Amino acid sequence: MAKAFLVVTAYATALLTSQTVExxxxxxxxxxxxxxxxxxxxLLKNASCQPEIVDRPVELEDAILQAICANPRAQQAWANARAQAAAVGIGEAAYLPTLNATAGIERDTQSTTYDGSRFGVDSPGSSQNSSSRYGMLNLSWVLFDFGKRSAALRQARQLLAAANASQDDTLQTVFFTAAQAYYAVRDAQASVDAARKTEDITKESLTEASAKHDAGAGTLSDQVQAQTAWRRALLDRVNAEGEARTAAGALAVAMGLDANAPVRIATSEPLMDRGEFxxxxxxxVEDAKARQPKLVSARARLDAARANIDATRAQGRPTISLVGSLTQNNPSYQQQPQSIPITASRGSTIGIQVTIPLFDGFASSYRAAQAQAQADAQEADLRNTELQVSLDVWTSYQSLQADTANLDNSKALLADAQRLIDIARGRYKAGVGTFTELLNAQTALTDAQKQRVLAISKWRTARLKLAASLGNLGLWKEN
Known part of the structure; x- marks a missing residue:
């Protein structure tokens, strides 16, 4: 019997394995x-993933492409979407019949001994051996279920739409993070360049103040102030270089690389396209409501919750199924005393089965209430998402308008500060200006350089945030 059980188990395992592979x-x-x-x-559209970038400056599109191809969050969102697509297949399969096969081999031995001592006779005994091979096919096909299968399939399709939208939203987030990290590196490098220019200017002022002091035309106070300004510029430059290295590590991680991986970005300045929005x-705002992945996902989840209400209600209704079975049994008996053996038996059934749920402890009512409450929660979540999207678009749009205007303002400020330092240096060399005037001009130039870097950085970020709030991020080439 144990051997027969092992044979049947091995057969079943092989069958299940073949079904899994298939x-x-x-x-x-x-x-x-x-x-x-x-x-x-x-998000790739006409682009394609490529190997890791080595030994060449990284363009913005390269960084984004590397990030969306290597980021684990994108892999996870894709896996969730594929799992939900498989759930749609499960919903489709519910419309087809199910067919199960059962097979087995049995061997039974029975021995009987009688106590004949009280009758003064020998103890008689008998034994019976039997073996059997059997097989059975069971068919079940749900013909009508008051919409339970259709509601479940509709729910699965809506959850798939939500999963696909969530994947889009994840890619948009990865895109935004990578672009923001790239811009952070570019801004940090611009800060380093500005700090180096300031250091050079203060070094020249120190040289001039020292030469005047040595010639007896300048004061020691001017020389000390110049040296102090140069030391401060030196500290600012070292700090800016450290922040640039930190930003480069963040960009490497956003691209799916180790933080210590060497990353060099292209030095070209992007085209200031101010007519994009x-x-x-x-x-x-209306465009965002139509295509923002967060809203698409929220609407799909609401539709899935409403489909779940119909599926839950249908669970308490009758189902009509076609059922059938086919059996084959080949027994063999060896019995003492000898009797006529049975060699085979067959049987078949077919019919219509009606299943009517009568009582489940009132669980169906609670399931319906739960499904309705979940739908209400999804409806509130959708409204909250709509409000948040409209706020994101409004805030990003207003920020972009102000930051676009400040691009020209910061450029004019930097030009004015540069003219001021030139005038102050000329006056100081000519002996008609004070060092305090020159020092104030240096400070104004340093502040103008920082304002220019900040204005460009805020404009880039505002443009990026507005595109993200619209769900409109895509790959592009910057000049």
């Missing part, structure tokens, strides 16, 4: 087309 290659419902082909596919803010 499921990996046989997609009868085409669910693989319901999710993207790769984690980054929804020319529509009014009201139209932008």
């Amino acid at each position: 499921a990996q290659w046989f997609d009868v419902y085409g669910t693989h087309k319901l999710a993207s082909d790769s984690p980054a596919a929804p 020319v529509e009014g803010v009201d139209q932008l």
Whole structure:
């Protein structure tokens, strides 16, 4: 009997294994087309993933492409979408019949001994051996279930739409993080350049003040002030270089590399395209409500919750199924005394089965209440998401308007500060200006350089945030 059990177990295991392998290659419902082909596919469009960038400056598009191809969050979102696509296949499968096979081999031995001592006779005995091979096919096909399967399938499709939208939102987030890290490196490098220019200017002022003092035309106070300004500029330059290295490590991690991986970005200045968002803010808000991945996902989750209400209610309704079975049994008996053996038996059944849920401890009512409450929560979440998206668009739009205007303002401020330092230096050399005047001009130039770097950084970030709030981030080339 144990040997027969092992044979049947091995057969069942082999059958299940073959079904698992077949499921990996046989997609009868085409669910693989319901999710993207790769984690980054929804955002790549005409681009493609490429090997890690080495030994060349990294452009913005290179950094973003590397990030969306290597980021684990993109992999996770893609896996969730594929899992939900498979759930759609499960919902489709509910419309087809199920067929199960059962097979086995049995051997039974029974021995009987009688106590004949009280009758003064020998103790008689008998034995019976039997073996049997049997097989059974069971068919079940749900014909009507008052919408339970259709509601479940509708729910699965809506959850798939939510999963695909969540994947898009994840890619948008990865895109934004990588672009922001790239701009942070560019801003840090601009700060380093500005700090070096300030250091050079203060070094020249120190040289001039020292030469005047040595010639007896300047004071020691002017020389000490110049040296103090140079030391401060030196500290600022060292700090700026450290922040640049930190920003480069953050960019490397955003690109899926170790923080200590060497990353060099391109030095070209981006084209200041100020006409990218020319529509009014009201139209932008409406556009965001139509295509923002967060809103698409929230709407799909609400539709799935409403479908779940229908599926829950249908669980308490009758189902009508077609059932059938086919059995084959081949027994063999060896019995003492000898009797006529049974060699085979067959049987079959077919019929219509009606299943009517009568009482489940009032669980169905609570399930319906739970599903309704979940739908209400999703509806509130959708409204909250709409409000948050409109606020993000409004805030980003207003910031972009102000930061775009400040691009010209910061450029004019830097030009004025540069003219001021030239005038102050000329007056100081000519002996008609004071060192305090020169020092104030240096301070104004340093502040103007910082304001220029900050203005460009804020403009880039505001443009990026507005595109992200609209769900409109995409790969582009900057000049």
